[in-house]
Amino acid sequence: MNDAYAGANFRSILWRADAAAATSDDGVAVPDCFHDLNLDQVVDAIAAEWPEENLAPFFHVTLHDIAAVQYRQAVLRDLERPAVQRSVLAFVQHMRSVHARLAGIEKLHYRHEKERALLTAADGYCSAVQNLKQEIESLDPASAGLRGLCAYLVKYTTESVEFMKLASDTHELLSALDAVHYGLLIRSGSVTVRKDAGEADFSVEVEDIFAKFQQDIAQEAPRNARGRIGINSLNHIEAQILDRVALLYPQTFATLDAFCAKHELFADPVIERLAREACFYLAWLRYTEPLRRVPLPFCYPVVDTESKATVCEDGFDLALSVKLAQEHRPVVRNSVTLCGAERIIVVSGPNHGGKTTFARMFGQLHWLAALGLSVPGARARLFLFDRLFTHFEKEEDIATLRGKLQDDLVRIHQILKQATPRSVIVLNEIFASTTLNDAVRLGQRIMARLSQLDALSVCVTFLTELADFNEKTVSAVAMIEPRDPALRTFKVERRPADGLAYALAIANKYRVTRAALLQRIAP
């Protein structure tokens, strides 16, 4: 695909030109799995930092074909280059201030003031677009997305008559306004406006006579700047002064009137869309930046829609590690591999040993990969699912035992009914609310269903009986520190679930193992 062609077809840096993608976010709901996987925390944090762009819907819609994922991965890789990231971020910030200014015009009262604001917005828009074009062009991005964008920008800035006229009109008018200088004689009760009469600069004279007292003074920002934040409207005095200035410079202000009549709506829809969609990537990079600085690895997963062979090397729970990194605490990373017929990871081990975190990580990795993002881990190969189901024990415990077990079963039933062989299923501590025998029996039933379904799954359970259910199950155990069982390693490793590692370690600590007892009890 050549770039000129790409330029003609470019619409979005989230969606390939040929994708029949949703272009509206309306009606995109928060996925059911978000709360269980703590992805809601991640997206809430991102949305809070990017309030204007409404980014949450982007995180709610997953991709289902490999090319779509690769399109985004490539754009994100480009944006990981600091120079590319800087230019796109600058563009986004530029556009934000253009939007803010345009929105502010509504609230202004005076004609010249409104006109001046529109001119400022147009100027901001022109330089945002021109800067982005220049910078992206010189940075020579590798991704189809950014190359397409670049071609589009070249075409837009050099061939669109509308844009070129906007740019030149803006430039001329700003120069004319820059030449507007006037004098103000301020007394109590009145101010007189007139053209600059070229009197001596009094500040300079005063500085001159006091020069000997001005040495060794650090240059500070002048406090002359107007103490206004964002866009505030002029008050009646300021507006009257502006009107008098317009009388002093009638030609310039007539041109301003004409400019506003001509360029009332200047923004291109593709550019507008870009300003929002680019934030999806920028937000992701900013959110993961503190983790990458720790350093924790992020990688671009290989995604597949055929093979369910799964690799995750040094993966970690995103939301948790953000918190740990803030507190400068170490983040435990876990690896897991599924090959051949293996589909179901059964995680067992002591409480608070990292089992739930492991399950969350597995779900998060799949979801993030399907968004086309980098994932927390050193290397990953992940299946591109059709749907992702989770069932975590609910925190609230008002229900009776039967009620809770019933809830579990209803929910699992729903999942198994909707799930396909292409789904990913994460079940956490199911059947914890019934007797052991019950739980084992129910668990085995569910395992049989899952095996039959052939969907990739994680089951966190205290039922070691489920760990070696059949050839599709893989046993993983949350490890403990042998020398001090009270210390949790939060490491989950693939090994048989004998349930003894923990008990043996405690026995060792109290020297009641066989060897120790033989030694202690003399023959």
Add this chain to the structure above:
Amino acid sequence: MKALLMHADRDFDVAQPLPAHAGIVQQDLELGAVINAMAAGDELIAKVARRALLNSRGNDVAAIRYRQAVVADALAHPEPVRQMYANAVAALEDKRKNYWGFLGHHPSSILYSAIHVLGMFMGRLRALRSIAEAQAGQFQSAGFGNLFAMAQREFNDAYLARVAAQLDALKFRHGALVNACLGPDGESEHYALRRPGEVNANWLQRLLERAPPAYTVRIAERDMIGAKTLSEMRDRGIDRVANTLMHSVDHINSFFEMLRAELAFHVGCVNLHERLTAAGVPTCFPELWPPGNAPGFRARELRDASLVLTLTHAVVANTIDATGRQLVVVTGANQGGKSTFLRSLGLAQLMSQCGMFVAADGFSSAPCSGLFTHYKREEDASMRQGKLDEELARIGDIADVIRPGAWLLCNESFASTNEREGSELARQMVTVMQERSIQVIFVTHLYTFARAAYAQQQDAALFLRAERLADGTRTHQLREGPPRETSYGEDLYREIFGADAERADPAGDESGREPRTASVRRV
């Protein structure tokens, strides 16, 4: 504008933090008595004197000689020096009462108060200049010479008159004239104050006649917002001159602060000199050896200045020539004047190093890179550490910061362990110090250490003994001589316990000790 009465090339740093060990040195040398005599109730003098004495380690020979000359001038002309000090104190007091500072104030109130304070400051600068004019020929030192020349050069009547006129113009009796241009919101910005010129009642009219049109906006009677807008515009217009004046106030203020601080030191020297002279104690300016050439020191009739100031009766003087001796070991009778000598030496070195006179007929040494004391301490009240731990920790603290060319005064170091161990610790430490070219003066009862040092390095070290006459009375003077085993604690014991001691110790064995010592020495 600088005072330069402490250093030839820079201000005296009142805020410079004291070295970590300063508190210990001050306590061990009883510097407080000297500082109090200098201060004579003036807290600023006390603060400056303390800084000057304890932060003197960076002063080289040229710097010390520069300051000695200034001190000598002050001693010769106490009255003008005290007048200048009082003038500086009064200037700062004026400002404190009439200046509100800048934070949270509008440029107009800053300007108003700065005009007032600058007027007063000019009066104080004029007073300084008058003293300079009257005394110019009398003072000999470069320091005072430069200050007087600066005052006469910078604050002549012509300059002071121009300042007065400018301050008057800055009251803007006929309105403030500013230039402005249009900002991005249509507001006025880049305010620049213009010279009011010979403004009179017809100003506006003449302006109208001259040509360009002028339009006047009037504020209605009760238009609070309008009035506020005008005053804000005026504030922005005068902001730069307000800044200039504010900086001038700051600058002159710091000049007076510096002058006050540096004069405080010299007034302190005058005060101390008067006290010592009244007590009949001779003083002299020490001779300064270039550092690195000759270790040791030479003292003629050296007295402990702090003891002179606290006692009413005459204080013993010592004459010691330790030229070329890197190590001085002082042994001998308790209460024999060892500690007093050590203190007198430390004080003399500190005073010498900060350009002061010393309480001696003659004193010579090289400036040191730092002065440290290691004295025997009372038991740590909290009992957290054993005595030896505490002592060794302090050696460690010193070792972190001590450098070649420093002085280390040890008073019964390592007395908290037995003699064999203490001597070995002392030997190891002292040999390291010697190898690092650090001057050590060691008052000790560790006979094993002293004897070994005497045997090995009679040339490099000087051995002093607290004199005790045959009848047991002490002269409190030190004499050169080999270490003796006993420190005559026995004497003290008898003195205090009187007849009880005789009865309790039937086998008083002093007669047996002396020969034993002698025989060991012969071996």
